[in-house]
Amino acid sequence: MRTVTVVGASLAGLYAARELRAQGFDGRLVVVGDESHQPYDRPPLSKEFLTGRADEADLALTDAGELAGLDARWLLGVRARGLDARGRTVLLDDGRTVSTDGVVVATGAAARHLAGGPRAGVHTLRSLDDARALRAELTRGPCRVVVVGGGFVGAETASSCAALGHDVTVVEAAALPLVPQLGAELAAVCATLHRRAGVRLLTGVSVAGLRGTTAVTGVALTDGRTLPADVVVVGIGAVPNTAWLAGSPLLLNDGVLCDDGCVSALPQVVAVGDVARAGGLRAEHWTSATSQPRAAVRNLLAGRTVRSARSVPYFWSDQYGSRVQFAGRRRDGDTVRVEEGTIADGVPEGGGFLARYERAGRTTAVLAVDRPRAFMRARRELAAQTTGTPATAGGPRPGAT
Template identity: 40%
Template sequence: MKAPISSGSRRVVMVGGGLAALRCTEELRRGGYDGRIAIVTAEPHLPYDRPPLSKDVLLGTREPDEIRYRDDAFYREHEVDMFLSHRATELRIREREVLANGSPIAFDDLLICTGAAPRPLPVQTDLDGIYSLGCIEDTLKLRAAMRNGSPRVVILGAGFIGAEVASCARSSGLQTTLVNLASTPLERAVGPAMGALLSALHADCGARLLCNVSIAEISGTGRVEELLLTNGERIPCDILVVGVGSAPNIGWLQGSGLELANGIVCDATLSAGPPGIYAAGDVAWWPNELFGREMRCEQWTNAAEQGRHVARNILAGHENRTPFVGSNYFWSDQYGHRIQFAGSEAADEVRIVMGSFESRRFLAYYRKGDVLCGALALNESKHLMLAKLQIEKRTCWDSALEALGHCLV
């Protein structure tokens, strides 16, 4: 008979059952952790991949049971206690326990990875027909609504999720309008210059994009029928999708003693302060040494890397933990195009260094001082990955351009 893995007496508890928790679990067992592991999560599902929720699952080309990362057997074999449908409501640091569904769960080390939830509509209304995207159930509701006749879809916010929903709506042939408060789509993520360029992708595929405008009033009988915009325009609407960003899930930690701001305030090692308590993923606010500033990332790669990093810090012990440095990499799939970005959009200069927007294939470099600080690619994955490595090494601008020149020869 196989000897149990968890013969040790210690216990790591993870609150939040998403990507960060899974990667932390995998890395702990890979690193020889022989204590017990528990994942406490509010959702009834095993950890699953969220990016398809605004892409394939919304389109209907994949189903929710196809986006699970691992099946039951993985958690059994790795001796992970799954507490599904368990919402943590309190952290008791002194007692070293978390309260979930009214029961205390004791830990030696704790990883808080409760993610982020979509911000609500900034206008008060109790009408039906308003959707957001954060979990499987949200996507299934929106998908059903989009299949019900030929609804007119309006999306508030032209960030990544808003743009991906617009892309799905257009490929289903639906009349689609994006209402965006900022002056360009993706402005916060890729900066105004590249945001302006990428806005043409919406027009290419027949989605109407309105910028510098928001929703002033929503009207309808029982469900949304019309929107009054802040510029005075009235637009008909059957489905309103709210894509105005996410807020970290930290409400349950109020009064716990942890420092909270725009996320759980961590040091560079992702420690939330008290020994053995860490945060990772969308919920963590930490000083990223690569950019010399504190940040919170709502991106898949960041959650995976931070989850793994916390596992290594737990294995090393509190005194030997090391800083986490992330390159802020993300991707988005819109209208059949892949957009990728790494680094920081806060630049002195942005230059297209390869290809052209007209060919819908290009690479742009972002310069801060004499350093390559960021890179954006449209349908140009290979060179983006090279730039990502250079950004991580703080490569100077001239050397980065020279290296790219060599690649193209």
């Protein structure tokens, strides 16, 4: 390969560019990004950045020295709009084309929006520009904030808004937040984190619509209530950015369909990060975006799948001063065993806890709240059981960014 183009200049795209050089690719490297910013870290957007404990410089994932060392051509502030039938040309929305021998698709995902059109005071939180706009509004003074969606972004945003002194309500359509990820028994613990911090949590109810014409004034719920609101943050999931690939030979179904090595229907095209459905799974987690590029690049340069990118899923979330960490693949029907700490009526007693999800005597997943050392040990054990990696092997620090 003489030219490789990475489409997507965020975390997964940067890691792919690093891997290309680390694995010996010395040809022309082009990185295309729809944002004008150099690669930055997204997890702090809903936490340290929103509360003012971090500024934009703290978000940077790279510096001028590394950028020079990568020897890449960065095309920022321009979107990819197409990939030709052979996967050898990337079409850009400003009319330019990039001829290439290999492509790494790292275009991530976009936030879902509520129906009803744009209004002042209604925000999503996916990009740096989103976070800038929301932070500016939250620093004008106390306001009534309604967070729609109790997932990780919603919970972290609610936590940050509460820390800033705002009146916060979280609206979650499910019976409990994070039920798909954690199951009902332990999702109750995350519900407790909201309530213990003085945040109202309304579950089992959806949004019927927004009130206000040019600016939002309230959120109408399906049970007939209307919540007054000065600021609404919508955290109802994300959609993989694959529209630009329509009409290409790539198979698309909630992401770019790939094998276990992140190789698509075209061997010269691989996909990584939030946009990749590798081996039947699409994981919107920081660790997936940083671990997949190693195998994907190896396979791209080999011209075939020689390495699997499968690993034990891992994510973490900081909410209301507590760190929530999860690893593994929980399934309905798994039993829960609290190994450290005590939980009574959804409330951890005497600090945090470590719990194991089990099936047929084997651990399928582990969850910890404020037990980072115990979690790291359990995570290594789970990796050893799942992948054959020795339990003493090192790995990324919990939450390492």
